Ligand SMILES: O=P(O)(O)OC[C@H]1O[C@H](O[C@H]2O[C@H](CO)[C@@H](O)[C@H](O)[C@H]2O)[C@H](O)[C@@H](O)[C@@H]1O
């Protein structure tokens with residue numbers, strides 16, 4: 001996120017969403033596009049990356065909403081695309097993965113991120129180093145690697161120092177991304193905001209106003225894009241005012257309820 005996009009210290013908290021504000025998605029579906037983060041937004045956070053639970057009804061709700069929006073619904077996530085598809089089977093939505101570093105558009109065209117040999121080697125080194133951080137989980141996402149410290153909080157600074165060192169060795173093509181109890185190295189060229197803009201340059205998203213919904217720092221660039229493009233930005237949970245989102249919803253469960261009410 002550029003310094004221009006950073007929320008000001010002490011900026012007013014996003015107002016609790018007047019949920020009818022999202023009813024535009026239902027009333028004027030031809031005018032809007034919906035961009036949804038996954039972890040902590042559509043789905044409740046879980047203790048481990050693979051322990052997330054997708055409620056049975058959710059893929060069907062998203063499919064119905066997508067049809068209502070003429071297909072202008074995309075998932076924008078830090079997960080790898082191949083992890084996302086089985087979650088929402090039998091449906092396959094347009095999706096940006098690895099915080100925007102890879103993307104599958106509405107026509108099914110896939111743009112992958114390159115994985116240089118040196119990055120493969122770095123992932124192996126991180127997996128080896130993680131043996132010294134009991135409880136830490138290394139998540140290999142292809143062109144990104146995450147170290148989760150939810151169960152190893154005492155090692156947060158040690159993990160941070162190691163990841164910073166690897167980042168410096170990897171060079172300017174890579175970025176250190178902080179999330180909820182996680183640090184990850186991912187391609188620097190991409191952001192969720194760029195992914196939203198890329199979708200909006202193509203059918204069926206083109207010409208629509210974006211609604212971006214997320215819960216974490218990585219979602220701030222898509223909030224900035226949505227705000228700039230005349231849309232709506234919604235943060236899930238409490239960000240203590242440190243967000244560009246203009247509205248908030250209390251929890252993923254509440255968001256799922258709201259999405260259900262939008263289906264005609
Ligand atoms: O952009 P998102 O769709 O929100 O993905 C962000 C990261 O989500 C996952 O990690 C987070 O969720 C886990 C499961 O609930 C949780 O255990 C972990 O503490 C969270 O950081 C995922 O594992 C990462 O790869 C994503 O980047």
Ligand SMILES: [Mg+2]
Pocket residue numbers: 037038039040041214215216
């Ligand atoms: Mg999230």
